[in-house]
Amino acid sequence: xxxxxxINVALIGNPNSGKSSLFNLLTGMRQHVSNFPGVTVExxxxxxxxxxxxxxxxxxxxxxxxxxxxxxxxIVVNILTNPSHPQYPDLIIYVADIHNLERHLxxxxxxxxxxxxMILLLNMVDLTPDFKSSDFLSLKKIFPGTILPFSTKTxxxxxxxxxxxANFDRDQKSQLNFIFDKLDTKVLGQVSKVTNVSNPxxxxxxxxxxxxxxxxxxxxxxxxxxxxxxxQFENIKEQVSETMLRYDAISPLASKTSKNLKIGDxxxxxxxxxxxxxxxxxxxxxxxxxxxxxxxxxxxxTLPMEWIESLFNSLSTLVSDQMPxxxxxxxxxxxxxxxxxxxxxxxxxxxxxxxxxSTLEEIGYMSRAVYMFDGLLxxxxxxxxxxxxxxxSGACAIPAIMSTRTITNWKERLIxxxxxxxxxxxxxxxxYIVLIGFVVPAGTVYGFNKQGLAFMVLYIIxxxxxxxxxxxxxxxxxxxxxxxxxxxxxxxxxPIFKNILLVVKEKVQSFIVEAGKIIFFISIILWFLSSYGPxxxxxxxxxxxxxxxxxxxLDAKSTNNLIAxxxxxxxxxxxxxxxxxxxxxxxxxxxxxGIALITSFAAREVFVGTMATIYSIGxxxxxxxxxxxMAQQLKPGTNRPMYDRATSMSLLIFYVFAMQCMSTLAVVxxxxxxxxxxxxQFTFMSLLAYLSSLAIYQIFS
Amino acid sequence: MDLARGESxxxxxxxxxxxxxxxxxLGLLPKSTVKMIRKSPLGDAYLLKINxxxxxxxxDEAITIIID
Numbered sequence: 001x002x003x004x005x006x007i008n009v010a011l012i013g014n015p016n017s018g019k020s021s022l023f024n025l026l027t028g029m030r031q032h033v034s035n036f037p038g039v040t041v042e043x044x045x046x047x048x049x050x051x052x053x054x055x056x057x058x059x060x061x062x063x064x065x066x067x068x069x070x071x072x073x074x075i076v077v078n079i080l081t082n083p084s085h086p087q088y089p090d091l092i093i094y095v096a097d098i099h100n101l102e103r104h105l106x107x108x109x110x111x112x113x114x115x116x117x118m119i120l121l122l123n124m125v126d127l128t129p130d131f132k133s134s135d136f137l138s139l140k141k142i143f144p145g146t147i148l149p150f151s152t153k154t155x156x157x158x159x160x161x162x163x164x165x166a167n168f169d170r171d172q173k174s175q176l177n178f179i180f181d182k183l184d185t186k187v188l189g190q191v192s193k194v195t196n197v198s199n200p201x202x203x204x205x206x207x208x209x210x211x212x213x214x215x216x217x218x219x220x221x222x223x224x225x226x227x228x229x230x231x232q233f234e235n236i237k238e239q240v241s242e243t244m245l246r247y248d249a250i251s252p253l254a255s256k257t258s259k260n261l262k263i264g265d266x267x268x269x270x271x272x273x274x275x276x277x278x279x280x281x282x283x284x285x286x287x288x289x290x291x292x293x294x295x296x297x298x299x300x301x302t303l304p305m306e307w308i309e310s311l312f313n314s315l316s317t318l319v320s321d322q323m324p325x326x327x328x329x330x331x332x333x334x335x336x337x338x339x340x341x342x343x344x345x346x347x348x349x350x351x352x353x354x355x356x357x358s359t360l361e362e363i364g365y366m367s368r369a370v371y372m373f374d375g376l377l378x379x380x381x382x383x384x385x386x387x388x389x390x391x392x393s394g395a396c397a398i399p400a401i402m403s404t405r406t407i408t409n410w411k412e413r414l415i416x417x418x419x420x421x422x423x424x425x426x427x428x429x430x431x432y433i434v435l436i437g438f439v440v441p442a443g444t445v446y447g448f449n450k451q452g453l454a455f456m457v458l459y460i461i462x463x464x465x466x467x468x469x470x471x472x473x474x475x476x477x478x479x480x481x482x483x484x485x486x487x488x489x490x491x492x493x494x495p496i497f498k499n500i501l502l503v504v505k506e507k508v509q510s511f512i513v514e515a516g517k518i519i520f521f522i523s524i525i526l527w528f529l530s531s532y533g534p535x536x537x538x539x540x541x542x543x544x545x546x547x548x549x550x551x552x553x554l555d556a557k558s559t560n561n562l563i564a565x566x567x568x569x570x571x572x573x574x575x576x577x578x579x580x581x582x583x584x585x586x587x588x589x590x591x592x593x594g595i596a597l598i599t600s601f602a603a604r605e606v607f608v609g610t611m612a613t614i615y616s617i618g619x620x621x622x623x624x625x626x627x628x629x630m631a632q633q634l635k636p637g638t639n640r641p642m643y644d645r646a647t648s649m650s651l652l653i654f655y656v657f658a659m660q661c662m663s664t665l666a667v668v669x670x671x672x673x674x675x676x677x678x679x680x681q682f683t684f685m686s687l688l689a690y691l692s693s694l695a696i697y698q699i700f701s
Numbered sequence: 702m703d704l705a706r707g708e709s710x711x712x713x714x715x716x717x718x719x720x721x722x723x724x725x726x727l728g729l730l731p732k733s734t735v736k737m738i739r740k741s742p743l744g745d746a747y748l749l750k751i752n753x754x755x756x757x758x759x760x761d762e763a764i765t766i767i768i769d
Contacts, residue, residue, distance in 0.1 A: 236719060243721075484720070487758075488727055488756050489756060
């Protein structure tokens, strides 16, 4: 139910028009990201107040025309042809780049013909300081509404825009002058009888897109199909013809408006592209950038993680000292605080990674990467646009998967979604960091840090796995549909940091909310499962341990550790671990690692926390960090270290390949509309992890 | 479209097909100037300059661009 006093405003325009900057300007921190109902595309909206009136502003995906090429373009067409959709706009603010007016006004002309109230913003006018308002009078011939020269940079006419919004009268309908007037009224009249909508252009769009439009009900569908067939409606031909006629109307007016503009900076862009897209140096630069990001990650990731870890450790100690001994205190100290710490520890790396990736996108580099790698990626069943997902996955697979909505071809998009999680995300980092020391000693070889190299090897393994699985899927999954590159390479521009920071904030927030929930609950559940056991097994085990400690005359510390160990073994968690132990022993794992594997299946991030819990719950190990404690562990029944090279390598490989993220599976389900694909993904990744671990352990032990 | 690196030409039209509308929205309209900037590393795609902005298309998409 739409609030009758809240006005729905849609921000619409081509990609690279400055639309998102306007959205940030209008809503600032009051924006929130969710999902368009029923679809997977992110919806950014925010409610603002102007002179006591409420406006819900929604930033629609960038679109070129009402003849969509990808799922995020379809969402725009779907909403604008569906008056009962919650985001169906009362008012449209159309953002056009004044330097590309001819192309940017195509969609505007179609929106005009649908009868929407529209405020047209001629954006980026700041590049021409003496732009005269008379220069765009000719546009008024076809766009009757308000036209404002605008600048998201200098805020030119921002107040005028708000004023227009404040004065907007939803009920006042202005006369509709069609820009595209070659409408076949006979055919469209027939369609109108089915749709019950009078606007002929609306009905023309129905005729084009009835196969997938939400507005077209199963009842309407066959009737419209009949009309199309009987009139021999040629979909593509009509689209091309309409587009050409619209440009015929727009072009002369657009060039009149733009004739006094200062030339854009395309020569600067051309010079930069001479280097960036050079046939040999281009790819080299790309890999150098990726290596640079990797270096930053490796050297800077550990520092904030350690600070946050010690912060939460001190918090734990503080609370346990202050509060009385009870199960509740234990829940807080051993369950909740580590749970929260487990989430917090990831924020610095995710923020840093998204900062870098968003900056690359903002300046315009990513479209160049798409262009350069399209050919190579196609050999693996992917699309040039998949590179964005593959790179973003180094931070977190979830937004990476959502970025695939720009890929037109369903198969290319599906393969991208399925293999992206094989790229090592930032959640795997702590696992790598903890375990690498057991495989590769510190030190350098030929000037390179040995552990750093090993680190890089793990990442490369992930990339190779992703490409290999993609190649396999290319031959297994049915092909169909058109595949495109056709991409605009915007002029390089100085990044607007406010925009980048808002993107980072949004991604970090979605990580904390989506993944954070799971991490938090798993930590609590783990605490419970390790603190309690069936019947009075734990009490018995504790007694036995005390007896053994007395017999062996152990000191207080060793006694406590023995007791802690015995209790864990007889807890629910211990039982679970022992239950799967036979299956994982050939991989070099024991039941304690088993517990970690079980908890990690919900979220990899809990691995380190689980290790800490299993090895030191109730014991006196607080001065040692997790790695030091692990180094002390022995293989059951022997004097050999638990984390020797073979087991550590096996565990590492397991974490490179295993699908251990419920949030990712949930997103895949949303994006592919069924559980079929996430189940397949989970299965092949688990198999890959198990078999690789098995092979590695058997070879190296 | 059959342009050597660095060559320019004016566009006649774009062939009717699945690429046509998208190419037009990218600026490939009759009488626009198209300049072949360079090929991609594997040679499968072209970086083109259309009037004063840049796009990238695959070779099989570029085939539908008819020039003078």
